[in-house]
Amino acid sequence: MLSKPALASGIAAACAALLLFIAQPCHVSAAPSNVAATVSDANTCDRACLQGFVEQYLDALAANDPSRLPVTQDVKFTEDGQQLSLGDGLWNTATGRGTYKFYMEDPAAGEAAFFGTMRESGEPIILALRLKIENRKISEVETIVVRDVKEAQSMEKRGHTDPLFIESIPPTERASRANLVRTANLYFSGMQLDDGKGDYSFFANDCDRVENGSEATNNPVNNNGGLVASQGNSVDKSSQERSDLTYSASWSCKEQFQSGLLHFVTRIRDRRFVIVDPERGVALAFTFFDHASGKTRIFKLPSGRTITSGPTTPWTWEIAEVFKVERGKIRRIEAVYHRAPYGMNSGWSTWRESMSTLARWAAIPGQN
Amino acid sequence: MRKVLGLLAAAVLFVSAFPAIASAAPNGNASKAGEAKGACDYECLTGMVNQYLKALLAHDPGELPLARNVRYTENTIPLKVGEALWGTISSVGDYRIYFADPQAGEAGVEATIRENGTPAILLLRFRVVSGKITEIETLVHRNADDAKALEAFGHPNPVWSQPVQASQQTSRQVMAKDANIYFDGILQSNGNMVPFDLRCNRILDGYQDTNHPGVKGWFHKGSFEPDAMNIRDNMNTGIWSYIHSIEPRRIVVVDQKMGIVLGMFMFNHPGNVKYAHVKGVGDVPMPPIVRHPSSVLMGEFFKIENGKIRQIEGISVALPFGAGEGWEAPRAAHRGN
Numbered sequence: 244m245l246s247k248p249a250l251a252s253g254i255a256a257a258c259a260a261l262l263l264f265i266a267q268p269c270h271v272s273a274a275p276s277n278v279a280a281t282v283s284d285a286n287t288c289d290r291a292c293l294q295g296f297v298e299q300y301l302d303a304l305a306a307n308d309p310s311r312l313p314v315t316q317d318v319k320f321t322e323d324g325q326q327l328s329l330g331d332g333l334w335n336t337a338t339g340r341g342t343y344k345f346y347m348e349d350p351a352a353g354e355a356a357f358f359g360t361m362r363e364s365g366e367p368i369i370l371a372l373r374l375k376i377e378n379r380k381i382s383e384v385e386t387i388v389v390r391d392v393k394e395a396q397s398m399e400k401r402g403h404t405d406p407l408f409i410e411s412i413p414p415t416e417r418a419s420r421a422n423l424v425r426t427a428n429l430y431f432s433g434m435q436l437d438d439g440k441g442d443y444s445f446f447a448n449d450c451d452r453v454e455n456g457s458e459a460t461n462n463p464v465n466n467n468g469g470l471v472a473s474q475g476n477s478v479d480k481s482s483q484e485r486s487d488l489t490y491s492a493s494w495s496c497k498e499q500f501q502s503g504l505l506h507f508v509t510r511i512r513d514r515r516f517v518i519v520d521p522e523r524g525v526a527l528a529f530t531f532f533d534h535a536s537g538k539t540r541i542f543k544l545p546s547g548r549t550i551t552s553g554p555t556t557p558w559t560w561e562i563a564e565v566f567k568v569e570r571g572k573i574r575r576i577e578a579v580y581h582r583a584p585y586g587m588n589s590g591w592s593t594w595r596e597s598m599s600t601l602a603r604w605a606a607i608p609g610q611n
Numbered sequence: 612m613r614k615v616l617g618l619l620a621a622a623v624l625f626v627s628a629f630p631a632i633a634s635a636a637p638n639g640n641a642s643k644a645g646e647a648k649g650a651c652d653y654e655c656l657t658g659m660v661n662q663y664l665k666a667l668l669a670h671d672p673g674e675l676p677l678a679r680n681v682r683y684t685e686n687t688i689p690l691k692v693g694e695a696l697w698g699t700i701s702s703v704g705d706y707r708i709y710f711a712d713p714q715a716g717e718a719g720v721e722a723t724i725r726e727n728g729t730p731a732i733l734l735l736r737f738r739v740v741s742g743k744i745t746e747i748e749t750l751v752h753r754n755a756d757d758a759k760a761l762e763a764f765g766h767p768n769p770v771w772s773q774p775v776q777a778s779q780q781t782s783r784q785v786m787a788k789d790a791n792i793y794f795d796g797i798l799q800s801n802g803n804m805v806p807f808d809l810r811c812n813r814i815l816d817g818y819q820d821t822n823h824p825g826v827k828g829w830f831h832k833g834s835f836e837p838d839a840m841n842i843r844d845n846m847n848t849g850i851w852s853y854i855h856s857i858e859p860r861r862i863v864v865v866d867q868k869m870g871i872v873l874g875m876f877m878f879n880h881p882g883n884v885k886y887a888h889v890k891g892v893g894d895v896p897m898p899p900i901v902r903h904p905s906s907v908l909m910g911e912f913f914k915i916e917n918g919k920i921r922q923i924e925g926i927s928v929a930l931p932f933g934a935g936e937g938w939e940a941p942r943a944a945h946r947g948n
Contacts, residue, residue: 537698555727
């Protein structure tokens with residue numbers, strides 16, 4: 244499946260491909276700092292320390308007071324892909340913390356992340372947060388704010404993330420950072436222009452996916468939910484065609500890919516794996532799903548039947564998506580996402596990087 | 612707030628002091644406007660608009676005289692010509708308002724369209740230098756109900772297609788200045804400072820929010836119906852106080868023949884204004900949609916007659932708070948680059 248993304252030409256692409264396949268730490272562009280500095284910083288902030296920074300950040304955010312935070316002089320802050328001054332955006336409108344809390348850490352890279360709920364003007368919202376810690380100061384803050392009350396309420400109704408995400412992997416079964424990213428990236432490569440004919444053996448049989456607090460797989464209640472339903476995927480009502488055309492949130496991860504109905508996701512780009520945590524088998528990516536909605540609306544199902552399906556207008560999902568990988572297979576997926584202008588950049592990548600479908604992550608010498 | 616007002620004042624000074632630059636060249640390069648002069652007259656430019664729409668509908672940018680380094684944005688995002696709307700447009704409606712500015716080499720159109728059958732509103736402007744299209748800026752308002760509402764007017768207000776007598780044409784400088792003062796008036800909740808012709812109506816995203824009694828708009832409260840007021844009184848109510856700044860402001864087309872000035876204006880809403888304090892009414896709550904940080908790019912155009920604003924129309928594109936407009940510098944729409 245790694246052959247599916249369009250391979251960009253040039254040195255950068257070749258280097259990224261090397262990272263992907265043989266894990267040579269050439270250019271490490273997911274984390275702007277160089278590798279050596281990251282390792283040094285990591286020694287000063289372990290998992291508990293990183294989570295402490297997230298807590299401190301969320302408390303300061305709820306109090307609308309960024310001055311409480313230890314930040315570097317040139318700290319960079321983005322909200323929904325836009326670079327703002329720390330203290331702007333959600334910092335003006337946050338009114339409290341929420342109840343859903345999912346913490347992720349990458350001590351080797353000095354990165355911490357969080358999925359959870361907050362209050363904005365009293366209403367529940369979803370926040371995806373990434374912090375980079377250098378010398379016990381916050382140097383980077385990246386946020387996605389999903390302003391959808393119902394989805395935030397769904398997340399809080401779930402109560403907590405799947406415990407699997409925080410379970411440790413036995414030391415002898417831990418994947419290298421490169422292999423962890425490689426497995427998670429198969430998900431993106433398999434979804435992009437999905438034709439239902441790929442090798443989807445990277446999914447564990449019990450794989451589950453949650454999107455903005457809702458079960459998007461193996462969900463007997465919500466037959467047509469999640470990303471696909473909200474993308475206006477057409478549903479054929481005739482009973483003899485239901486098996487072919489009716490995408491279902493009741494299917495397993497693998498069945499959804501095998502349907503070929505995800506074809507309208509035309510490009511998954513700027514795949515920045517910002518948390519790579521071999522100890523827990525967790526990889527978190529910030530990325531974009533593009534829907535060109537042009538000729539790609541017409542496609543062939545695995546059955547051979549040609550259909551027209553998918554959204555009618557171009558747009559992009561801005562997504563933070565985390566994977567639990569065990570023994571080379573994806574067991575859990577959780578995503579926070581919202582709609583963005585078609586082709587939008589994250590504010591953390593060059594134009595070329597933002598258009599690339601190659602995976603990027605922080606390579607750590609000796610840990611790949 | 613003071614800092615923002617300072618910036619706005621600076622923007623006003625810029626437009627006032629350098630009207631030729633502000634009104635003639637959207638990228639602030641006056642010499643380019645000079646180069647374009649005489650290269651493509653009014654009919655040539657409007658003809659190119661039709662040529663563009665034809666190519667767009669054919670999904671074939673190869674039919675256009677594109678400059679080698681043509682810049683293209685759709686809803687502020689730099690893309691390749693041929694992407695996004697180029698792949699989805701399925702028809703162009705009859706509701707069209709054209710603009711042309713031979714002096715600056717700029718032309719454009721507002722039109723209702725369909726994308727794979729779904730209604731939307733397109734606002735297009737492009738720049739022509741030496742017969743080649745060098746810049747293309749598209750705004751697509753993707754809301755089917757709004758597009759249908761615009762079409763429900765039947766046709767554009769006739770003022771948009773009525774040429775202004777040569778002897779009554781407003782100077783380029785005054786046209787740009789009038790548009791700019793309008794935005795100052797919004798920020799200062801002061802309609803008295805804006806040169807309105809009180810017959811002026813405003814239609815944004817297919818909705819007329821002035822002289823429109825009987826509708827319950829965003830700010831309707833009891834007998835308080837700002838949408839029923841004339842545009843000056845509407846502005847004086849203070850309901851627009853959630854708009855913190857309107858910057859940048861780019862005048863891109865000054866069509867003296869038709870008396871139309873078109874610009875792109877970024878409205879920034881921090882989302883922290885909960886009420887408008889309306890004299891005689893009390894606190895009017897802000898609608899939920901503006902109670903979180905957001906920015907909105909407005910493609911807005913003004914009919915100027917005898918130095919006064921006679922009609923306003925435009926479309927919006929919702930964006931993340933603090934978004935750029937895509938024309939700050941080549942390939943640098945995003946500040947993270």
